[in-house]
Amino acid sequence: MPKIKPLTEAPARSNVHIEGFAADTPHDLRERLLAYGLIPGQPIRVLAQKPVTVLQIEHTELALEKVLAACVLVKKQA
Amino acid sequence: MNTPAAGGLLLVGQPNVGKSVLFHALTGRYVVVANYPGTTVEVSRGSARALGDMPVLDTPGVISLPSRTGDEHATTRALLDEKDVVLLQVGDAKNLRRSLQLTALFAEMGRPMVLAVNMVDEAEARGAHIDTAALATELGLPVVATVATRGKGVAPLQEEIKKAPVPRFHLEYPAEIEAALDVMAPLLPADALAPRALGLLFLAGDGELEDWLAGRIGADQVELLRAQRDAVQQSFVEPLSSVLQQTRMAFADRVAGRVIRAVGKGGTGLAQRLGHLAVHPVWGWPMLLAVLYGIYWFVGEFGAGTLVGLLEEDLFGGVINPWFQGLVEGHVPWPWAHDLLVGEYGLWTMGMTYALALILPIVTTFFIAFGVLEDSGYFSRLTVLSNRSFKALGLNGRAVLPMILGLGCVTMATLTTRILQTPRERLIVTFLLALAIPCSAQLGVVMGILAGISFSATLIWFCMVLLVLVTVGWLANRMMPGKRIPLMTELPPLRLPVPGNVLTKTWARLKWYLEEVIPLFLIGAFALFVLDRLGVLPWLMQAAEPVVTGWLGLPREATAAFLMGFLRRDFGATGLFAMGAALTAQQMVVGIVTLTLFVPCFASLLMIVKEHGLRRAALMLALIMPLAFFIGGLLHRALSLVGWGG
Numbered sequence: 001m002p003k004i005k006p007l008t009e010a011p012a013r014s015n016v017h018i019e020g021f022a023a024d025t026p027h028d029l030r031e032r033l034l035a036y037g038l039i040p041g042q043p044i045r046v047l048a049q050k051p052v053t054v055l056q057i058e059h060t061e062l063a064l065e066k067v068l069a070a071c072v073l074v075k076k077q078a
Numbered sequence: 079m080n081t082p083a084a085g086g087l088l089l090v091g092q093p094n095v096g097k098s099v100l101f102h103a104l105t106g107r108y109v110v111v112a113n114y115p116g117t118t119v120e121v122s123r124g125s126a127r128a129l130g131d132m133p134v135l136d137t138p139g140v141i142s143l144p145s146r147t148g149d150e151h152a153t154t155r156a157l158l159d160e161k162d163v164v165l166l167q168v169g170d171a172k173n174l175r176r177s178l179q180l181t182a183l184f185a186e187m188g189r190p191m192v193l194a195v196n197m198v199d200e201a202e203a204r205g206a207h208i209d210t211a212a213l214a215t216e217l218g219l220p221v222v223a224t225v226a227t228r229g230k231g232v233a234p235l236q237e238e239i240k241k242a243p244v245p246r247f248h249l250e251y252p253a254e255i256e257a258a259l260d261v262m263a264p265l266l267p268a269d270a271l272a273p274r275a276l277g278l279l280f281l282a283g284d285g286e287l288e289d290w291l292a293g294r295i296g297a298d299q300v301e302l303l304r305a306q307r308d309a310v311q312q313s314f315v316e317p318l319s320s321v322l323q324q325t326r327m328a329f330a331d332r333v334a335g336r337v338i339r340a341v342g343k344g345g346t347g348l349a350q351r352l353g354h355l356a357v358h359p360v361w362g363w364p365m366l367l368a369v370l371y372g373i374y375w376f377v378g379e380f381g382a383g384t385l386v387g388l389l390e391e392d393l394f395g396g397v398i399n400p401w402f403q404g405l406v407e408g409h410v411p412w413p414w415a416h417d418l419l420v421g422e423y424g425l426w427t428m429g430m431t432y433a434l435a436l437i438l439p440i441v442t443t444f445f446i447a448f449g450v451l452e453d454s455g456y457f458s459r460l461t462v463l464s465n466r467s468f469k470a471l472g473l474n475g476r477a478v479l480p481m482i483l484g485l486g487c488v489t490m491a492t493l494t495t496r497i498l499q500t501p502r503e504r505l506i507v508t509f510l511l512a513l514a515i516p517c518s519a520q521l522g523v524v525m526g527i528l529a530g531i532s533f534s535a536t537l538i539w540f541c542m543v544l545l546v547l548v549t550v551g552w553l554a555n556r557m558m559p560g561k562r563i564p565l566m567t568e569l570p571p572l573r574l575p576v577p578g579n580v581l582t583k584t585w586a587r588l589k590w591y592l593e594e595v596i597p598l599f600l601i602g603a604f605a606l607f608v609l610d611r612l613g614v615l616p617w618l619m620q621a622a623e624p625v626v627t628g629w630l631g632l633p634r635e636a637t638a639a640f641l642m643g644f645l646r647r648d649f650g651a652t653g654l655f656a657m658g659a660a661l662t663a664q665q666m667v668v669g670i671v672t673l674t675l676f677v678p679c680f681a682s683l684l685m686i687v688k689e690h691g692l693r694r695a696a697l698m699l700a701l702i703m704p705l706a707f708f709i710g711g712l713l714h715r716a717l718s719l720v721g722w723g724g
Contacts, residue, residue, distance in 0.1 A: 035327075039327050
């Protein structure tokens with residue numbers, strides 16, 4: 001059973017699944033992230049963790065500052 | 079059933095999906111488009127000849143509804159106010175889920191609708207093929223695949239728009255919400271969007287809709303609706319907007335899973351690798367320096383050096399002006415008219431010569447360079463790279479977009495601050511734009527002058543302006559209440575710009591330049607001529623002597639340049655340039671730094687008043703003017719101290 005961890009801890013160039021959002025994620029932020037396509041179950045690829053978290057979702061790239069990326073919970077792809 | 083689309087076509091969709099490019103393809107009317115989210119901040123209108131002169135409206139992109147930023151509010155307004163329109167949603171083939179969650183809302187608005195799935199070429203290159211026929215069946219509305227930048231799919235799109243039906247689309251929300259929608263429907267106006275869609279937006283808490291409703295059905299009714307909303311909220315732990323969003327997202331996920339087919343393996347191309355390099359914490363910086371040097375070379379050396387030399391010295395100075403002077407002096411009997419037309423501050427010798435021979439080649443090269451960068455998608459990458467630097471200013475990397483746009487035109491950039499999320503960010507960026515960001519015309523003249531002195535002159539100017547920008551931004555962040563918003567932004571792919579599109583854009587901007595700037599140049603030259611004649615100019619020079627000569631160490635004639643700076647900052651810089659040999663290298667640098675910081679041009683001042691009110695605009699001016707002279711004087715003393723003379 002792969003461990004659930006914040007997106008900030010997923011190494012660059014790794015593939016993960018969106019698991020959900022941290023409990024203290026503000027609701028408007030949660031909606032924004034959802035609107036960008038970060039739906040639980042969705043596979044994403046982490047492209048970079050510096051200077052900010054850059055992830056690929058479907059075929060678009062999204063940049064998230066650390067404090068935001070820390071709200072996204074992911075699970076390593078089996 | 080076909081509804082006659084008397085109201086026209088409303089383009090809607092997420093940011094940076096190509097709405098404005100399609101708008102141009104449909105109407106032939108050019109609106110500025112670029113490869114970064116947030117280029118369009120207001121609704122633009124045109125009409126499509128191929129569709130029987132149907133009016134077409136382009137709206138700012140919305141990530142999701144309810145609307146949250148100023149530009150998104152404009153889109154909600156257009157959806158509410160525009161009657162009998164056909165909706166054309168533009169979606170991104172590279173991220174279909176995101177597009178479809180908006181489709182789920184638009185399709186229930188009771189308007190005829192077509193979905194254009196744009197950028198299918200980029201999706202295919204990355205290994206995703208979208209079955210548009212299957213998608214059309216799933217959604218119950220026409221779907222057309224397009225590549226807007228190359229005009230692909232535009233003809234079939236026009237055909238579908240002509241016969242667009244009201245979609246037979248229904249998304250079932252949780253039972254409590256469905257029940258509330260039924261209760262609310264009779265309270266909502268029936269002549270705008272479908273009451274169901276209004277109800278959904280209202281439940282999600284769209285403030286713009288509430289304002290609109292208060293004007294339509296009265297505050298009492300809105301109060302009833304609010305009570306209804308509060309009652310439904312009791313059934314859910316999460317806010318209603320999240321519940322609605324999750325329902326739509328689940329739908330989008332389901333549909334996308336059925337219509338996307340993987341083709342090829344879609345490896346990482348050169349553009350993608352470059353794109354990653356551009357945001358790399360180490361390699362990103364040399365890349366930025368290379369880009370900056372490229373601009374400096376193209377605009378400073380080629381535009382301001384080679385082209386200006388050909389036009390100003392050879393063509394105007396050597397051929398046109400002597401001929402015109404001879405013509406005027408030979409045929410016009412009044413000496414004052416000689417002065418007015420071809421004298422020191424003459425309409426032709428000063429106004430037209432500067433506008434056409436000096437500034438035109440410089441802004442043309444700048445607009446070309448800027449257009450190439452805009453369409454390449456590099457600016458969005460810069461958002462990420464610069465994010466940390468903007469942290470100190472209480473901003474996030476998104477602020478780099480209005481700032482860079484300000485290098486094109488500060489007036490336009492002031493309007494673009496609408497893409498920022500909070501009033502606090504908008505105010506800080508507007509202030510910094512007014513203070514320390516030179517626009518392309520001014521930048522061009524400044525680069526031209528400084529390149530003529532030495533590279534170290536350019537460096538001194540750049541560092542001074544940057545220092546002021548950072549210090550003032552840092553102070554503003556400290557003094558203004560409120561919190562910084564962390565960065566979240568889409569990074570569009572790097573693309574090779576289409577030359578035709580860059581040229582169209584350059585031409586549109588040049589046309590604006592010629593129309594706006596030349597009359598101002600003539601007015602400025604005329605005003606100076608009159609002031610000179612009436613003896614006001616010498617008097618002003620006398621009065622300003624303590625500041626201009628005493629504090630800045632410039633000759634008193636430089637006062638004229640500062641006066642011109644009130645009209646346009648590039649006009650002021652041109653005034654300094656015209657003094658040429660009368661100024662030492664050191665005086666030139668001091669004068670230019672002061673002018674760069676000096677008052678924003680008249681047009682952008684009006685824009686600040688429009689966006690932030692008279693009081694704040696006046697306050698900004700009151701801070702900026704003394705600050706500019708203060709810095710200029712300090713620089714004069716510092717340069718004298720180290721003995722820099724070029």
